[in-house]
């Protein structure tokens with residue numbers, strides 16, 4: 216249920232986000248989701264890829280610093296209140312969201328939210344008991 | 359030319375053979391006992407190769423007062439730095455070894471780093487570029503900003519001046535023969 220996300224350190228300069236992505240593409244590694252958190256000086260590229268082990272190897276061989284983190288993927292229902300229902304699950308349990316990002320899913324009609332929690336296991340449990348569909352890794356790549 | 363006694367409060371100098379002085383490395387003036395400066399030695403017993411006020415480039419200080427061991431030979435502090443490494447930034451003496459010690463203390467291991475000196479509006483500006491290592495890298499922006507902050511705060515406490523810290527990608531600081539060039543002084547160009 217937990218999904219491995221890779222984070223890569225990048226300087227906040229033109230081309231520094233694109234370069235590792237190109238490297239992965241050249242190695243036939245599929246990037247399913249991508250988000251960049253940046254400050255004035257640096258950025259953190261966060262990606263979810265088809266083969267995180269191979270991606271880590273390729274990136275580290277090229278000199279990048281890579282950090283794996285466990286995140287949760289949640290599908291947002293395409294009806295009113297879909298997102299609100301997910302977020303209210305956290306309010307009740309006082310689970311802290313470190314950060315989150317969204318990406319389009321299916322044929323672009325739906326959205327998946329990626330959540331980074333301090334305690335992903337407790338968060339997964341809270342989401343499931345609230346009736347939220349937490350996606351497994353194959354569901355993320357096989358649709 | 360000097361040896362430590364069981365009191366471990368400095369090295370006793372063989373004053374019967376060497377005459378020590380501590381000078382200001384910039385002005386050459388002799389400094390009072392206890393003050394830090396460059397060690398200058400004059401040999402008193404050598405016939406073939408005497409040294410007269412030889413500048414050692416070592417930064418130390420003479421330890422004032424008598425030693426608990428009873429020896430009356432004057433003491434000097436253990437040598438930690440060399441004057442030829444010294445940078446003068448906004449009038450403050452800064453040694454790269456001090457910066458290195460802070461990086462090591464904060465990060466646990468010594469990362470590759472570079473000190474870049476520039477001059478803006480007549481003021482010296484210092485930036486320390488530090489390569490990010492797997493040990494300190496985090497997927498959270500806050501954790502990396504906290505690292506920058508901790509490095510800058512510790513440097514300020516040690517040096518007395520605020521220095522800008524920039525985290526850079528691994529393998530981006532130029533190395534010559536495996537060793538990084540530690541100081542880039544661009545102050546003459548601006």
Ligand SMILES: [Zn+2]
Nearest residue numbers: 363365425427
């Ligand atoms: Zn003694």
